Amino acid sequence: MTKVTMTVNGKTVSGEVKGNTLLTEFLREDLRLTGTHVGCDTSQCGACVVHVNGEAVKSCTMFAAEADGAEVKTIEGMANADGSLSVIQQAFQDYHGLQCGFCTPGMVMSAAALLKENPKPSEAEVRDYLEGNICRCTGYHNIVRAIMAASGQDVPAVAAE
């Protein structure tokens, strides 16, 4: 067992983990932050995406021990301090970008990473970026609209191109 310390959503946390404890397990089981989801076992579905030191990472493919000393942000840390939804979260609600909600935390975290790297992506760039996030419910149409809207771009104009 090894001791890890990290900040998660701005709060310093510590725990005892084994060498092979995944970051997803540490978040879900030890910290009871169950917003990060497990949808596959081959690192493809993206339901587990979190931010580690500002970068989008699939937490199912990272050991908790690797996150020792890191700044981790999960879906539980995305809303504003007063509890209101962030721009991206609000856009997902406005555009019906979720149905069952299971892929949603990973989608939001990926969207946030995309818009940080590419603040005004084209539709093709958004679809390409989401290659690592699988949704079975929405057919992606409204997810793409939500992300375009969150980036401040005019969704109906893009849809009419």
Added chain:
Amino acid sequence: MPKDHGIGASPKRREDVRFLTGAGNYTDDINVHGQAYVHFLRSDMAHGKINGIDTSAAEGMPGVVRIFTGKDFEGVGGLPCGWQVTDKNGDPMKEPPHPVLAQGKVRHVGDPIAAVVADSLEQARTAAEAIVLDIEELPAVVDMAKALQPGATKVHDDLSDNLCYDWQFGTDTETTDAAFKNAAHVTTLELVNNRLVANPMEPRVAVGEYSRARDEHTLYTTSQNPHVIRLLMGAFVLGIPEHKLRVVAPDVGGGFGTKIFHYAEEAFCTFAAKACNRPVKWTATRSEAFMSDAHGRDHVTKIELALDKDNNFIGIRTDTLANMGAYLSTFASSVPTWLHGTLMAGNYKTPAVQVNVKAVFTNTVPVDAYRGAGRPEATFQLERVIDKAARELGVDPIALRRQNFITQFPYATPVAVEYDTGDYEATMAKMEELMDIGGFAARRKASEAKGMLRGLGVNCFIEACGIAPSNLVGQLGARAGLYDAATVRVNATGSISVMVGAHSHGQGHETVFPQVVAEMLGIDESMIDIVHGDTSKIPFGMGTYGSRSLAVCGSAMVRATEKIINKAKKIAGHLLEASDSDIELKDGKFTVAGTDKSVAWGDVTLAAYVPHNYPLEDIEPGLEETAFYDPANFTYPAGAYACEVEVDPETGKVTIEKFVSADDFGNVVNPMIVEGQVHGGIAQGIGQALLENCAYDENGQLLSASYMDYAMPRADDLPHMANYVVDHSCQTPCTHNPLGVKGCGEAGAIGSPPTVVNAVIDALHSGGHTHVSHIDMPVSPSRVWAAINGQ
């Protein structure tokens, strides 16, 4: 002017707040104090005789609580099939036992052999590796035609062969044969409806709990229908009376049919919680899901279409092999029969329609309903053979369909169902308008200038939803009723809880159902809350699948609300000293007709619970009503779809350049939700057509058991926003339910596979590859390339 509340509005979903902030309560998020974890040791061979299971080394390992095998379930019932099909000789279908853990044989890769319960999941997995199995491998039957050959290895030794049933339906053979004999033209097509894996993003989970003190069981499960699980598991498997068994389906991450069925893991966790006197939790891995969730589709069909000299359809005949897999799953037998055969008339007035289905056992995972359940199979084969006929006859595929449309309703098909209403011409015209069919020629030229082939595919579809009238399906072999229920509980201060038998796993019921009640009462939607998923809270309903929630449960909710209104008017009448027949309810106010004497909603609700000034001689206090609604018929959504594809003749790659769906769902309560359902359904249909395939080798090894090998559609596989329109403005309201709704959850998955394949064939023909009459799904680049190159 779009509405902002009530029926027809698209309010933002309430569910979204918890899902967007990581505050959902999915079954794997549930942890019960003291829980143990179970890991299932599953067969890695497709067929084998179990000679011995030696758990001795595993039992003493760290953390192990108890290890179970099939022996522990000998006194317990097997997993039941809920629909008995009678074969064409009048005999019941074969129903081999389906034990919770394998007994005697393993029959598919993934068949659970032993279950290790331990303090941690890692300890359970480690101990499972120490179990020594003595299983004698047997030849596997995988191909259905081979499984039916005389002398084929039997999946179930007590049966005479691998045939579950041989079913025939519709027009009699003499009449059908005559139609084909007299035909001016017959088009024949042999095709495969490929096996799929539903893959909701949330894998299945079960948590069983038992209280010795109360002798009560609780099961948390990822189910679309908790009451169905309670009934099947309690009555047929574990012998637990229903009042001692609570089943809770909390937030569920997608279902698509695969979470309808009662699974071994549910029965196991419930059983083991009592046996171990500890809660027992199971969470599927994705690989485990591939080999334990029911699969979908898997039909091999020959379809024939007979036409007269004027191109009228005069006969349809189908011959299908339908894969059941190794065991009968809960509704498996009904899918190729009553959910597929009954739709073979399609949108067309063909007088003779005969359907033949042989259901076959093979050494594969059980197959059951998956989004569309039988209707995608029916639509695909019918719309592909029509397309082929159009090509053979040199007629326009839209015109050929148009001239054969049913135009008079109600219409009694030759395959038992009667369509109440519809307007197929309207959706066809809407599709043509939205697709800009006239502009296709220019778009094709532009594609060809880039070296791409461009094809246009069109098709219609119809489906039967809102299952179903109980006595009808009872006559057809269903062992359950298919009604639903709602309790409307008005509270003293005017807020309302509606407990419903439907279950929302993405469909947004918590937002949509209040729209209906709010519209009827004239109060704000925010005053109404929906309760679903917990059998201790909701009346008995059959759950959510088959696009039935609004049509059936919604209708129950309407009836219960009508009872509330009737009673509330009596209370209001008493308060206003008028007859209840003179009371009008509008915008949440009760008024004596023709006067300005009124009383507010809150006054009436308070009076019901504080009955001081109240007609106690006539009515009871309280304001809570329940209704059970049994539908009079199925509902029949229909539509017309079109798509344009580009095919790269060098690589065979297909991209979807344009897609239009014109659907008729009857009345629509929440347009935004309806569009979302269609987007999702079309994505699954495109997935089936171009990407997805659940593949087995000839030894029954599952080759596609993870996302490495099973191609799920991703965002860049779907058409761009500018080229994609889903429309539901054509509305012929359902004639037999109070909301006039038809349901919309499956249409996208039903209508879209033939659209895509028709378009690919059209593209290839435009490039001179007219030798290609069909390509089986998934129409992958390698299959397109092989077809082009005559291989």
